[in-house]
Amino acid sequence: MTKTVAIIGGGVAGLETAKQLNSLGYSVKLFEKTNTLGGHVAKWDRLFPNKRHASEVVSSLTLSQGNTQTLTETTVHSIKRENQGFVISANSSNHEADAVVLATGFELFPAEKKEEYGYGLFENVITSADLEQMFKKHGKPVMASGHKPVRIAFIHCVGSRDEKVNRPYCSKVCCVTAVKQAIEVKEALPNSEVFCFYMDLRTFGPGYEDLYKEAQSKGVTFIRGRLSESSEIEGGRVLIKAEDTLASTPLKMSVDIVVLMVGMSPLRSTNKLATDLGLSINADGFIAATDLHTNPTGTATNGVFVAGACTGPNNITDTVNAAKATALDVHNYLSR
Amino acid sequence: MNYYHHFVIPFTAGLLFLVIVVAAKWIGWIKNLDAEQKGLIKRNIFGKASLHATWEVITESLLHRRIFQKNFLLGYMHMSLAFGWFLLIVMGNLETRFFTHGQMNPPYVPIFFEFFEHDLSTLRYKEIFTFVMDFLLLFVLSGVALAYMKRATSKPLGMKKATKHAFIDKLALTSLWLIFPLRLAAESVTAGLYDSGGFFTRWLGEAIVSLPGADMLYYPLWWAYSISLGLFFISVPFTRYMHIPTETLLIFLRKYGIREKNEHTSYTQVELNACSRCGICIDSCQLSSELGISNSQSTYFLKSLRDKKTTDYLTETCMLCGRCDFACPVGIENSTIRLNQRRETPASAINFGYVPTIEASKGKIAFFAGCMGQLTPSVTKATLTLFNAAGVEYTHIDKDATICCGRPLQVNGEESAAKELAQKNKQLIEGTGAQALVTTCPICARIFAESYGLSIPVYHHTQFLYQLAASGQLKLTPTSNLITYHDPCELGRGLGIYEEPRELLKFAGNLVEVKSSKTDSLCCGGSLAITSINQQQRSQIAIKTLESIGANDVDFVATACPLCKKTFTAASDENAILDVSEILVKACTNSRQSLKPEQKQRTKETSTVN
The missing domain is CATH 3.50.50.60 (FAD/NAD(P)-binding domain)
Structure with missing residues (x-):
């Protein structure tokens, strides 16, 4: 049976992770609380260092989603471990998944x-x-x-x-x-x-x-x-x-x-999801890495992974790299 | 009748020593008071003040009313020791007088009366006296027992942290703790051997003397009792027990109107010696409760000053929030003494050449936002919006540039630098020809009111806005918002302004009162009087303070100090923290059109403020 991965957050990190897991043959559910994909980048005009239009990056990521099931305007309220997997409750309905990726990003400093x-x-x-x-x-x-x-x-x-x-x-x-x-x-x-x-x-x-x-x-x-x-x-x-x-x-x-x-500021709503799942928060308020050098995408909780700026300020390049690493971690976990 | 035995010598010598030393100290302190302070004594000594002082000595030095208010057991402990011992002395003297038919006796006679007289059959009211004396001894012993317990665990007595005492204080403490058990033992053995004593000593004595060799304890116990008394008396001037005689003097001097000045005086010595080092100030201090800094509180600072061994660390590690001033059962002016100590060592002169020259603009009301006002423009904007709505004719004197009021320098002991800035601001304020000065900052308000010597009244904006709202000039319609209020230290404990901000908030919404408010309110942690704690520690304090005022259960947290506002805002992303004026703007129903500060000022309002 195809295993399901829930990805929370439809920004660069979530989209890249979804794309990779999709091509690895998993059934991917992508939860996005707003009505558009692409996160903060979608609101940007042009990107450093080459002044490329941000929309190019966003559309390249969204167009390569394959069979990813994207749920926009869907806010995740809680994630609970059940049996071997997880139950994600979002917008008053429940979704099951075998692994969870937090790709919830950041908020701009108010x-x-x-x-x-x-x-x-x-x-x-x-x-x-x-x-x-x-x-x-x-x-x-x-x-x-x-x-x-x-x-x-x-x-x-x-x-x-x-x-x-x-x-x-x-x-x-x-x-x-x-x-x-x-x-x-x-x-x-x-x-x-x-x-x-x-x-x-x-x-x-x-x-x-x-x-x-x-x-x-x-x-x-x-x-x-x-x-x-x-x-x-x-x-x-x-x-x-x-x-x-x-x-x-x-x-x-x-x-x-x-x-x-x-x-970039940590998102308070992320921290609640993370601590409920047994993840720890670092001194700056972002999700703490298990090992800063050798395992920046893993967490202390089996089946829960992190990607992108929810672990700290990041640019697009580093976020995409982290997302690819996370996808591989998820794959290794689900094919144990 | 001639009573004497060699064992009375330690007691008598100790007592004599104590009386001489205390008398010498009192005379020295009073002699060294300045002319103004001496004048206050002369003016008040034969008046009501002395009666009031006597009453306070009874309620505080004997009954310990204020400690009772903190914790019943703690109050009982102090009361049983002080009042019980006092009654023992009084009753002992009465008993001896009655027995010797009014004869004057040396002071040791009533103390050791059970030793000198075994047959009290000729004593009038014998039954009552022997009962009362035993009862009082038990009363004192119950306090001693609590004191033992407090050393082991101070929690049941309402104290999280007890003072760490010096060696000599522990020695004095030991002799004090021995006095009453030894008295009980000596009197009981005597009662057992001679069939005398009251209900308890007789019963205990019979039990003791039934043991073999107990009669050999007779003399050693009386000797030990006398020695413990003598040792304690001799230790008093060198230990914290000096507070017992000194507090009495302090109460009288205070009732005569003497207070700390802006430098140490002889009265400071009285305050330093009146500190009992009970440690209540430690629990009241947020540096201790939130940051674990428990070695700089007033109890330690005052001792270091009394021993002339104070350090920069002790002088400077304090937020000057004033909480311990209100918590102190002796009423010592801890913060003022600490501030005066800071004034003793000012830094080298500061060059204020860069300070801008500001042209005074005329107006009926001079409005001053201060440095903190520049950092919280929305507070300034809200206040001026309300002024315009109420038609106040004002001039914003530090609109384009501001000069520090000097208070931050003052709280750090830089008095002459503060004066230099004050001089510049005073000129500016007086140049406006205004009838009153209004500021949104309690820090500025405090130094304006206390040190500037202005000829016009100084109002915090909450006071001024309250006048406008109460007179109907400022029209407010309550919203359904739930609001909690944080008392800023400088405004509340500093200037005694508690009611106006609350009344204003009631005009604007539903004010929720909390337990730790007014004199008991916590500091936000932003204090300018301490430089050794970092931002994270300040935030730690702020979070606890927000919790104490129920910040999570309301729509808005109101405060009336821009520094508190900034400190809370930095610490918490969860709460909406607003100045009282910002909340009032939401409820203001004067014509909407007038709610634009800039335009209104240009069109020159003509109405005036009552």
Whole structure:
């Protein structure tokens, strides 16, 4: 009899795991709480480091699903072990599975928590995700009033490496996202002034450093220093205060749009599912790996596997790799 | 009648020593008070204050009312030891006086009366006296038994942690614990041998003397009893038992109106010596209960200061939340003493050259958001929205730039740096010509009210908004929201403002009252007065505090301090934490059109505030 695998989460991790398990001949059920597949990537316009359209990645993943049964708008409430398998209760119906993969991803850091930056209060303070939406809709950033912005500031590490909001870890992808978005703004509005306020630039992946150099050559100004606060001034513009730590001077600047590079936060709903299944949560709030080096996708509970950003901030490449590894783990487990 | 035996010497010598030392200390302390403090004594000593003080000595030093309020058994233990011993002394003296027909006797006679007189047949009310004396001894012994138990396990007495005492304190404790068992043994053996004593000593004595050789214990027991008394008396000035005579003096001085000032005075010495090191402050401290830091609480800090051996660690490891000030059964001003100790060692001068110059803008009400207001723009926005709705004519004096009020420096002992900033702000405030100063930050409000010496009244925004709501100028319609309220330390214990925020919240929704509130409320953990705990530890404290106010059972957690708001928001992703003003905005029913702070201010409101 064909064995069934339940995958929770229809983002990159879930789609890739489903694709692999499908081609290995398993019956795959993919649970997605929203009405679209592709997770956060589906809401993105273009991707670093090569500015490829995100929709290409999402459609390549969704088109290769084969016989995967995808259940969108289906929220998983609980997963219980029964006999040799699991019972997944979702949207008031029960589903049986022989193995479970948690690919629930992350949530963007709720920027309202960093109240001093004014997100949700000042109309021209937006997040990196909001900017992607603008690129999708208008191909360029637009002020709330509809005016063309002249000066734009990117604020790195919002909800990352910040103990004051209980997020002490690095979210890995925001530095290069800011660099990518800064270049895109420069390309869309060549006369605009673009500033990046950073602590360190962590451009760790292939092509990332080149992107950083490209931004510099295109005139993006990088200022080492964290934003302290912002306030709204005439015309909905934003006055930001920071310290230029290389020049050792406090700095005030009025800008048209502030873009907050929001980090990746653990999902509270995931943590409930995970702890109910006997999985442990690490100090940052993500699902803890059994062995960080040799078994990053396994868990302490037989038949339960993890993939992608529910284990910590990840880019698409690493998430796809993790998903492939998870699929192999599931296969080994089910063919014991 | 001439009573004497050599064994009375240890007791008498000890007592004499104690009386001389205590008298010398009292005289020294009083002599060293400053002129103002001495003036308070002169003005009040022959008035009601002395009567009130006497009453407090009875209720606190003897009956230990406040400890009873904490835990019955703990109160009983202290009361039986103090009040029981006191009654034993009084009754012993009465018994001796009655027997010797009013004769003046040396102080040891009533103490060792059972030794000197075996035949009490000529004593009036003999039956009553012998019964009462035995009864009182048992009463004291029941307290001693509880004290033994407390050393083994302090939980039943309502204390999670007991103070770790120094060696000399343990020695004094041992002699204190021996006094009453030895008295019982000595009196019982005497009663058994001479057919004297009361209902208990007689019965016990007969049982003891029936054992072979028990009569040989007679003299050694009286000697031992006297020595234990003498040892205890001699130890008092060097140990925590100095609190017994000192607390009495403290109560009188306090009733005369003497308080800690902003530097140590001779009165501080009285407070330091009045600490009994009971350890109640340890349990009240969240550094202990949440973070396991149990060696810096007031009991240890005051002892180190009394021994002139205090350290930076002890001085600085404290949130100055003020909880132990309210928990302390002796009422010692722990936080003020600690703050004054911080003032003794200021850091080198700070250069405030970078501080901006702000032009004062005119207005009837000067509104100050402070640094924390800059970090919580939604609190500022909500407050100004309400001002506009109520038609308040205000000027937001630190809209574009703010100067720190100085309180964060002050709580860390940097008094002169704080004064420098205060001077700049004072100029700014006075330049507005405003009739009142309103701030959303209790930290600022406290230093404005206590140290700035402003000629206009200072209001926390909850006080000011309450006036507006009570007068109907601010129209609020209650929502169905369930709200719990967290008392900020600086606003509650600091400034005594508990009711206005609560009344306001009742205008806006359903306020749920919780057990640990007002003076008993917990600190959010965000305290500026401590720098040695990290963000994670602060969050640990915050989570417990949210739990204590039932945060998970309500729609909104309200607080009235931007720092509390930020600390809670960082610690919890589960709860909606809002300032009182933000909750009021949801309930505000003044014309919707007026709910835009910027525009309204530009059109210049003319109505005024009552």
